[in-house]
Amino acid sequence: MSSDFNIENFYYNFSCNCNKVQKKTFSKGQVITTYIQKRNQLCILLKGNADLVRYDLNGNRTIVEHLSKNALFGEVFYKVTINNELLVEAKTKCTVLFYIYDQLKEPCTKKCEFHSTLSEHLPELILNKITELNTRIELLTQRTTRDKLLMYFSLISTRKLSKTFELPLSLTDLADYLSVDRSAMMRELKLLKEDKMVDKIGNRIILLYE
Amino acid sequence: MSSDFNIENFYYNFSCNCNKVQKKTFSKGQVITTYIQKRNQLCILLKGNADLVRYDLNGNRTIVEHLSKNALFGEVFYKVTINNELLVEAKTKCTVLFYIYDQLKEPCTKKCEFHSTLSEHLPELILNKITELNTRIELLTQRTTRDKLLMYFSLISTRKLSKTFELPLSLTDLADYLSVDRSAMMRELKLLKEDKMVDKIGNRIILLYE
DNA sequence: CATAATATGTAGCTTATGCAACAGAAAAAA
């Protein structure tokens, strides 16, 4: 469980020449992939930041996931899907590996190390994924915008081991991520400042409670 | 991916005598497990229905997950956790298998078939889990109670291949599951009926649109 | 069967949130 496997480390040794994996680079704003069923694509973000976004019928944009280095994504996680369109947008320059999950399970004919190491560590990577999703669910089940904000801040704070941190998302994106209206979120942020719960200097958040 | 592995089928042949797995039975209302970090428990619900619930500081109860036959749950999915208490409550009589995830990865010294089959199919089971979690997230990112209800109904309808179906949850539990106030949900349900979007006879929902 | 406990259905009041709109700041592009 507490293995220190790190995709990044062995990415630099990347030399998988089997045809089961594709490496591609994307520039900011490009669509990395759309979720069209049946391909069972599994992707790994090696470099950069991207968002998995959904546009619903009312035109609302939701950031379903915020993806950063080493994140797993792809259709393989969305077998049963709703009719909304899901797409992954590069927020910065991105490097991405593409697999087909079903092929990944089969042994690699060329016995490339990357391939086998990845297969071996896949359960672990997937468990990390589940943990993230559960955290996301805890965020979204918060009833009020205030509680969502406080929990989000608390999560980042724990991750950074500091009561002061830079927001990894723009405020506009944060609202989409928390699934709330942006102006309502701004208002609540102001109230949190007035209540001396948090402070905010530019992009920097300072937690004042406890 | 599209393998037909079914835990249930081979559960009847269950005869794992290694000490790495425990089978227990619970009666309605009992607490099956609480999520206390560091044990890395992985559980499978073989029979019955249960809820993973969270009680927050305001006394709100949230059904984090509604677990039915073959569901996976346990601490292993909650490595990073928030301070709220998570517990699994039996809604009906339940039969549950308990593992320790780290031990599951190691080969079974007694070579029992159950153990090895489970290990083999774990990635598949876990992927199913992810799909469920993503569906849940789609539900929770719906902005209004109406949209949450409609999406929930649509999901069940798709699953049952019918525009008519019994609700698998009580209305009280459904509200907790959708993370909304019960009375507000009831009001919205009434409006949906008035708008001739859905009909409801007792526990039975009939979708009227399309 | 009687009684308790839980679930359903409804209403009034209050508040949080969504929506629209706009001005200024910051960042990106030309």
Added chain:
DNA sequence: TTTTTTCTGTTGCATAAGCTACATATTATG
């Protein structure tokens, strides 16, 4: 640099949703 675009910060208004409370129906349980 200048221009354009995106992001931030704020407000008024309308309404969805939360809270409380209660009556009835349904389901457990002694």
